[in-house]
Amino acid sequence: MSDERHRVATTVNGTRHQRDVDGRLLLSDFLRHVLGLTGTRVGCEHGVCGACTIQYDGLPVRSCLMLAVQADGHEIATVEGLAGKDGTLHPLQQALRDTHGLQCGFCTAGILMTMTAFLAEHPKPTEPDIREALSGNLCRCTGYQHIVEAVTLAASRMGGRR
Amino acid sequence: MVTRYLGAPITRNEDARLLTGRALFVDDVNLPNLLHAAFLRSPHAHARIKSIDVATAKQRDGVIAVITAADMGDYWRPGPLLVPPPPIRDIVFNQCTQVPLAKDKVRHVGEPVAMVLAESRYLAEDALADIVVDYEALPAIVDLADGLKPDAARIHEDLAGNTAAHVRQTKGNYAEAVKRADLVIKRRFVYDRGASSPIETRGIVAEWDGKADRLTIWDTTQAPVVIRNGIAAMLGLSERQVRVIAPFIGGGFGPKIMMFYPEEVLVPWMAIKLSRPIKWIEDRLEHFFATTQERGQVHDAELAIGRDGKIIGVKDVFLHDTGAYDPYGLTLPINSQCTLLNAYVVPHYDSTFTAVFTNKPIATPYRGAGRQHGVFVMERLLDIAARQLGIDRIEIRRRNFIGPDQFPYNNEIIYQDFAPLEYDSGNYGPVLDKALELIGYDKFVRDPTARRTDDGKHVGIGVVFYIEGTGIGPYEGARIQVQSSGRVSLATGVGTQGQGHFTSFAQITADQLGVDVRDVDVVTGDTDQFYWGAGTFASRGAVVAGNAVNEAAKVVRQKILRAAAEHFECAEADIVIANGKASVAGVSERAIGLGELAQRANPLRGAVKPGTEPGLEATNYFGPARGATANGAHAMIIEVDPATMMIEIKKYVVVHDCGTVINPLIVEGQIHGGVAQGIGNAFYEQLAWDRDGQLLNASLADYLLPTALDVPHIDSAHTVTPSPLNPMGIKGAGEAGAIPVGALFAQAIEDALDLPRHGVEILEIPLSPNRLWELIGPHLDKKEAGSP
Amino acid sequence: MKPAPFRYVAAYSLDHALALKAEHGDEARFLAGGQSLLAAMNFRLAQPAFLIDINPLRDLDYVRRGGSVVRIGALTRYRTLQRDPVVANHQALLAEALPHVAHPQIRNRGTLAGNLAHADPASELPAVVLAVGGKLCARSVKGERWIAVKDFFTGPLSTALDAEEMLAEIELPDLPARTGVCFLEVARRRGDYAMIGVAATLTVDAGGTCVAARLTYCNAGGTPVSASAAAKALVGRRISEKAIGEAAAAAMREIEPPGNVHASSDFQRHLAGVLTRRALAKAHTRAMSAA
Numbered sequence A: 001m002s003d004e005r006h007r008v009a010t011t012v013n014g015t016r017h018q019r020d021v022d023g024r025l026l027l028s029d030f031l032r033h034v035l036g037l038t039g040t041r042v043g044c045e046h047g048v049c050g051a052c053t054i055q056y057d058g059l060p061v062r063s064c065l066m067l068a069v070q071a072d073g074h075e076i077a078t079v080e081g082l083a084g085k086d087g088t089l090h091p092l093q094q095a096l097r098d099t100h101g102l103q104c105g106f107c108t109a110g111i112l113m114t115m116t117a118f119l120a121e122h123p124k125p126t127e128p129d130i131r132e133a134l135s136g137n138l139c140r141c142t143g144y145q146h147i148v149e150a151v152t153l154a155a156s157r158m159g160g161r162r
Numbered sequence B: 001m002v003t004r005y006l007g008a009p010i011t012r013n014e015d016a017r018l019l020t021g022r023a024l025f026v027d028d029v030n031l032p033n034l035l036h037a038a039f040l041r042s043p044h045a046h047a048r049i050k051s052i053d054v055a056t057a058k059q060r061d062g063v064i065a066v067i068t069a070a071d072m073g074d075y076w077r078p079g080p081l082l083v084p085p086p087p088i089r090d091i092v093f094n095q096c097t098q099v100p101l102a103k104d105k106v107r108h109v110g111e112p113v114a115m116v117l118a119e120s121r122y123l124a125e126d127a128l129a130d131i132v133v134d135y136e137a138l139p140a141i142v143d144l145a146d147g148l149k150p151d152a153a154r155i156h157e158d159l160a161g162n163t164a165a166h167v168r169q170t171k172g173n174y175a176e177a178v179k180r181a182d183l184v185i186k187r188r189f190v191y192d193r194g195a196s197s198p199i200e201t202r203g204i205v206a207e208w209d210g211k212a213d214r215l216t217i218w219d220t221t222q223a224p225v226v227i228r229n230g231i232a233a234m235l236g237l238s239e240r241q242v243r244v245i246a247p248f249i250g251g252g253f254g255p256k257i258m259m260f261y262p263e264e265v266l267v268p269w270m271a272i273k274l275s276r277p278i279k280w281i282e283d284r285l286e287h288f289f290a291t292t293q294e295r296g297q298v299h300d301a302e303l304a305i306g307r308d309g310k311i312i313g314v315k316d317v318f319l320h321d322t323g324a325y326d327p328y329g330l331t332l333p334i335n336s337q338c339t340l341l342n343a344y345v346v347p348h349y350d351s352t353f354t355a356v357f358t359n360k361p362i363a364t365p366y367r368g369a370g371r372q373h374g375v376f377v378m379e380r381l382l383d384i385a386a387r388q389l390g391i392d393r394i395e396i397r398r399r400n401f402i403g404p405d406q407f408p409y410n411n412e413i414i415y416q417d418f419a420p421l422e423y424d425s426g427n428y429g430p431v432l433d434k435a436l437e438l439i440g441y442d443k444f445v446r447d448p449t450a451r452r453t454d455d456g457k458h459v460g461i462g463v464v465f466y467i468e469g470t471g472i473g474p475y476e477g478a479r480i481q482v483q484s485s486g487r488v489s490l491a492t493g494v495g496t497q498g499q500g501h502f503t504s505f506a507q508i509t510a511d512q513l514g515v516d517v518r519d520v521d522v523v524t525g526d527t528d529q530f531y532w533g534a535g536t537f538a539s540r541g542a543v544v545a546g547n548a549v550n551e552a553a554k555v556v557r558q559k560i561l562r563a564a565a566e567h568f569e570c571a572e573a574d575i576v577i578a579n580g581k582a583s584v585a586g587v588s589e590r591a592i593g594l595g596e597l598a599q600r601a602n603p604l605r606g607a608v609k610p611g612t613e614p615g616l617e618a619t620n621y622f623g624p625a626r627g628a629t630a631n632g633a634h635a636m637i638i639e640v641d642p643a644t645m646m647i648e649i650k651k652y653v654v655v656h657d658c659g660t661v662i663n664p665l666i667v668e669g670q671i672h673g674g675v676a677q678g679i680g681n682a683f684y685e686q687l688a689w690d691r692d693g694q695l696l697n698a699s700l701a702d703y704l705l706p707t708a709l710d711v712p713h714i715d716s717a718h719t720v721t722p723s724p725l726n727p728m729g730i731k732g733a734g735e736a737g738a739i740p741v742g743a744l745f746a747q748a749i750e751d752a753l754d755l756p757r758h759g760v761e762i763l764e765i766p767l768s769p770n771r772l773w774e775l776i777g778p779h780l781d782k783k784e785a786g787s788p
Numbered sequence C: 001m002k003p004a005p006f007r008y009v010a011a012y013s014l015d016h017a018l019a020l021k022a023e024h025g026d027e028a029r030f031l032a033g034g035q036s037l038l039a040a041m042n043f044r045l046a047q048p049a050f051l052i053d054i055n056p057l058r059d060l061d062y063v064r065r066g067g068s069v070v071r072i073g074a075l076t077r078y079r080t081l082q083r084d085p086v087v088a089n090h091q092a093l094l095a096e097a098l099p100h101v102a103h104p105q106i107r108n109r110g111t112l113a114g115n116l117a118h119a120d121p122a123s124e125l126p127a128v129v130l131a132v133g134g135k136l137c138a139r140s141v142k143g144e145r146w147i148a149v150k151d152f153f154t155g156p157l158s159t160a161l162d163a164e165e166m167l168a169e170i171e172l173p174d175l176p177a178r179t180g181v182c183f184l185e186v187a188r189r190r191g192d193y194a195m196i197g198v199a200a201t202l203t204v205d206a207g208g209t210c211v212a213a214r215l216t217y218c219n220a221g222g223t224p225v226s227a228s229a230a231a232k233a234l235v236g237r238r239i240s241e242k243a244i245g246e247a248a249a250a251a252m253r254e255i256e257p258p259g260n261v262h263a264s265s266d267f268q269r270h271l272a273g274v275l276t277r278r279a280l281a282k283a284h285t286r287a288m289s290a291a
């Protein structure tokens, strides 16, 4: 079976991109290897680890369980777009640094894209809420405790702002 | 010198890059003309290969090459023996290292049989389906005891059986001593395999630059220098022609060590042959077969003990599953054998193991590296003894502790680093006390209401102790240089896998050189930046490389003092180094920036005194005489629902002693991560092999890594008994979190469900709700079990 | 782990999607949330030749109230169902089960129709829909037909849909007055498929006597499994601890869970007993307070 090419016009972190891709190209591979946005990581390609989590029209999704063609006409946010243009870290990025919420950092992008969306919906989360929201992202290094602390810290620094 | 950074919870230098997605991992390397590799892997655990037909695969569009063992000529060679067997009397060791592509036989599911190179990974995977291999299936050896039966199928046909090694180590005379025992306890303990499962799988990219005659390899390795040396030798290149870069690594935990995995050997070779860069990234399915695993031992252990609760001796005979090949020698079973002695005075010890080849992936160190098996056996034996002797389980441990005045304590057997197993220092009592205090032991055991929740859950408490041999040799090195900008650059040969080396090494340097920790730029894992080294394993990065950094920094400090003294024409003793400057004590206007001093030390004109080295730079090395022994106690309170056997950890405490702590934030992170992996090992992660050697749960949906809801909040504390074996007094902390968790689960769950009353003991790891039900269910009364 | 090649077409209308399905039959699959399909394709366990992406068909994404039923479209995602007041008010069993399905990121994509069409007997939702009853609309170029839920699941990963049909709508009836429901499961980790799960509905009359009950199970066989005899035996009885215990014991005998890597058949059966008892007790409390 031949791979047909498909036009994908998508906005990633506010920037328009247009590319022709194979129908079977995974969205994760498109972001990483076609657009060169390698901040999104890939750890399992079956939806479990959460490393590839991005935001698709504002909602966290697994980019390994979507096709690149499905980005056509949609907005995507990845870790590269989180910090301010002047390099100021997002409050959750800063909090992860302050609490030592990352070790190897391979799970971090997925956690950021999951938990920034979570904080937007839950500005004052409890620890059980945070752990529940985090449970779809595997981290093999930290044991999660410092990540949970970071989310709590970020929530308080954001002062309930969304 | 005032210590500023050492011991302080400094946030990490490397985080900014990691948090913004800029850090480079192997799969991020993108090169023009890149080819992608995929591997055809054996579907059988044990089979003879009768024929391989790659003709159709080669025809497929986008496929550049298909390689089998037959195409490899002289390059086909079994891999190196990474760790030779230690010098132990009468040792038997049968060396069978892994091959790059299976030739006549496959020995485990997932063993590579052919490599496809294509224009994309997608196309390469398509072509795998075109390859036709005719296999003749052979009986698979899955169970250890089965493998040793005389009529068992032989995995390596040139050997007489499936024995990979046989080792006996003794201390004292157990056979005599046992006669004096008041009580002898004999049990069989089973500790099963696990998969390291870093979130980043393995990967390698290789590029041959024909103009420069140089090979560059980006590799997810914990030991780039060793890989460079090995690959250069295999390819007939000089080490100077090969650069290995271990960029950011997404967790290693052991199996990313210098394995010379088939992919690591094949990708560079073909990159040179085809003059095109090649990438291979292990996918998660491959990780379950293509990356080494650990664990899998069966111990028949015997404890001889007096009525006073004092250990007289231990005898242990165990089988160790080495998998299909044994390239890592005997590190794992020797670790188990040595760590079994734990923190206790064991006057007589007789330990024998047989390592067995099985039709499973190769076993090599993974966090804990066999130590947890030894600790499990000893801790369980003591729990059983305490019960039978009517002694409190805490008290029996205390009675047997090696006393603080008994160090260095010689255990009279040989450790994995070939040195005698001698503990350098320790003070165990206060560690245990602190753990008891933090978990609230006395209150718990005295409170009759503590053992049941309102909704019928059973609550138990556990406390166990462990030691960890860390920081073994041979050596590491570091080069430190003050740049003319005043920033300091530091290079070492160890790889890093998230342990914060960019920060802890910077802290050591910053203190010695009086600079800001943010002004120290650390490079690890690039063989062009530092030539020598061994790698990150056995919790040795901080200990060995950390001390090398310290030694190099001290030399640079001396150079700064000398240069500044010359500059100000004063005595070295009058020079103060602080805030990036050298100044004359008490005369603050007489100060010079380190950058300027560095420039002056590298003059472009004029004569330099004979014997002077240019610049403010030094390289130094450190090799400890022996490993340093860390120790600690873990305690937890656990709730078990007797109806579902689901658990909830209500409180978890770690108290550890890893000597001098460079950065408590980083050490705490190491402990948390270790405990999380220990919890996975104890209750969630089990590789389910069927009788044919097929893995039934090769996905992260069914091989259960603990989530944020499964790992509890961990309270940790530490005591400090510096190691006398290195100037900084550091001991490793990398594996401490993981080692005693199995023993702790067994004890705490037994306690919660009051198992001894039912005549049930937990003698195995991993556990699961299902396994607990099998063990305990029949003994529970119906009401308790929630049965209708 | 990359999918094998296929042809991809983004459907621009329901008719377009159905026409393509009619043309390509079994060779073609609809792509809904992709949370089962793409994972299986990445493992190359599924290798469809043709993918018809229905995600552009936004008008299939709805929850509607009509008479005494709730209608759910072919593209309605878990996330929408979890936030929809109609579901919360009228389909409490579904609402209670949804948080057990995977994780937020997956619930942001996965659809109820995709889940039911996928027909994984381990999934919570086929069991829930079986307990609630109702019917499923199968649509093709030839028209539509309604399939009762009890006839829909025909085996592991197989349904009564034929090669040309789409599961176009799910119609779930309101539960009678004085009905209490409960969904419970035991999973190794949050978000995992359960070792076993139970969906219970219990309707009582004003005097507290059971007038209807249903018990269904996930991961207890090749399809969602119903313990109808055990449930039926409750009818006409006053609900007591004893009655519940007997029903749970009967359910344990009635079902035949096959066992899997995480739980043996025996353990599954035991858990089914425990959960049935707990679920009926809770459903009973809820039924009484609904009265």
Ligand SMILES: Cc1cc2nc3c(=O)[nH]c(=O)nc-3n(C[C@H](O)[C@H](O)[C@H](O)COP(=O)(O)OP(=O)(O)OC[C@H]3O[C@@H](n4cnc5c(N)ncnc54)[C@H](O)[C@@H]3O)c2cc1C
Binding pocket: A046, A047, A048, C029, C030, C031, C032, C033, C034, C035, C036, C037, C038, C039, C074, C100, C101, C102, C103, C106, C109, C110, C111, C112, C113, C114, C115, C117, C118, C120, C122, C123, C124, C125, C161, C165, C166, C167, C168, C191, C192, C193, C194
């Ligand atoms: C990590 C992870 C954990 C998960 N855990 C759970 C869990 O605990 N419980 C659970 O129930 N599920 C779980 N799932 C699966 C998830 O619920 C899926 O979303 C669901 O099974 C399928 O829905 P979908 O919309 O994604 O369908 P798809 O994956 O798009 O499709 C599934 C199948 O249904 C077909 N199909 C889709 N829509 C239609 C239609 N309208 N008509 C006809 N055929 C159609 C497709 O062609 C395909 O064959 C998990 C998934 C992941 C990745």
Ligand code: FES
Binding pocket: A041, A042, A043, A044, A045, A046, A047, A048, A049, A050, A051, A052, A053, A062, A063, A064, A065
């Ligand atoms: S890579 Fe997508 S969830 Fe793991």
Ligand code: FES
Binding pocket: A101, A102, A103, A104, A105, A106, A107, A108, A138, A139, A140, A141, A142, B199, B250, B251, B498
């Ligand atoms: S920090 Fe390594 S996986 Fe999370």
